[in-house]
Amino acid sequence: MRPVLDAARARRSVSKVTDAAPDDAELLELLAAAGRVADHAALRPWRVIALRGDARARLGAALAEASGLDASDPRGAAKLAAKPLRAPLLLAVVAVRTPGHSKVPEWEQDATAAGVAHLLSLLLDEAGWGVMWRTGPHTRHPAVATAHELGDHEALLGWLYVGGRPSGWRAERRRPSDATAQFSTLRSRD
Template sequence: MSSVTDFLLNRASEPRLEAPAPDAATLDRAFRCAARAPDHALLRPWRYLVIEGEDLDALGEVLAVGYSDLRGKTDDKKLDIIRNKAHRSPMIIVGIASPKPHPKVPEVEQILSAGASMSYLGLSLQDAGYGVMWRTGELVYNRLVLEGLGLEEGESIIGFLYTGTVSSNKPAVPRPELSEFVARWPG
C-alpha cells in the first residue's frame, strides 16, 4: 500500500484542538490541495472563509443570532454555550458550496465537488500535523447565519472545519465492516 492509503486508514476527526493553528504557508498549501478536487467543467464551485482570533467572537455572535431565530426566545446561558462553539479551536474554516449555472453540470454534482474540496483541505491539514473536525448542524442551514457570513443567493455552507493542534487524542472510533456498505452488482 502507498503512504496515501496508510494515511487514510489512520485518519480521524479530532475534537480537542488548541493553538497554534496552521500558519499561512501551511494554509496556502492546503488550499492548493483543496483546489485539486474533482471538478467537472472546472467551475470551482467552492470558496472558503478563514476565521481566527477576535473574529471567532463575531462568528459566535452570528451563531447565537441564528440559534435565537431557530428557537425563539432563549436564555443567556444557552446563548453563551452557542457562542462558545466558535472557540472549540483556534481557527475555523467555513466551506461554502458556490454552484454556477452550467448546462452539463447539475448543482448536486457541484456540491459534491465542494465536499470533496473540503475533504482534501482537511486531509492536507492533517498531513501537515494539525487536527481537524468537520462540523455541521442545524445552524449551517439558517438564513441569518448564511447572511451573517456573507453568503450569496444559491450558496450553502458545507461545513465548519475546526483546526488547530491536537490537545489530547481521543479513543479510536470503530469502523464498519466492508460487508456493511459494499456489495457486488447485480445482487
C-alpha cells in the same frame, strides 16, 4: 508503501485543540492540493473562508441569533455563541453554485465542495494539525450566511475546526473499517 491509504486509515477527528494554527501560506498550499478533487467542467464550485480571532465571536453571535434562544440564558444562546471559540481557526467551506449549468447539476457542485472539505481535513491531519468537521442545525440560517458574507448562489457546508494537537495526543486505535455492508455489485442481465 501506500502513503495516501495509510493517511486515510490514520485520520481521526480531534475535538479539543490548542491555540496553535496553520498560517495562510500553509493553508494555501494545502488548499491547492485539496482543489484537485474531481470537478466536472472545472467549475471550482467552492471556496474556503478563514475565521480567526474576533471573526469566530461574530459567527457565535450569528449562531445565537439563528437559534432564537434567550441570549442571557447560559444553557441557551450563550452556550451556542461560545462554540466557534473551541478552536483558533475555523475554515468555513462554501459551495459556490453555478445555477442551471448545462452539464453540472447543483448537487454535483456541492459534492465537489464537500470533497475539497474532506481532502483538506485529511491533508491538515497529515500535516500534524487537529481537525474536526462540524455542522449543525443553523449552518444554513440566513444570519449565519450573512456573517460569512455569502453570495446569492453560495451555501455553507460547515466548518473545519483546526488547531494544534494537545500534548500527549494519540490517535485512538480503531479496528479497520469493514465496508462489506456498504459495498455491492450490480449484476449484469444475462
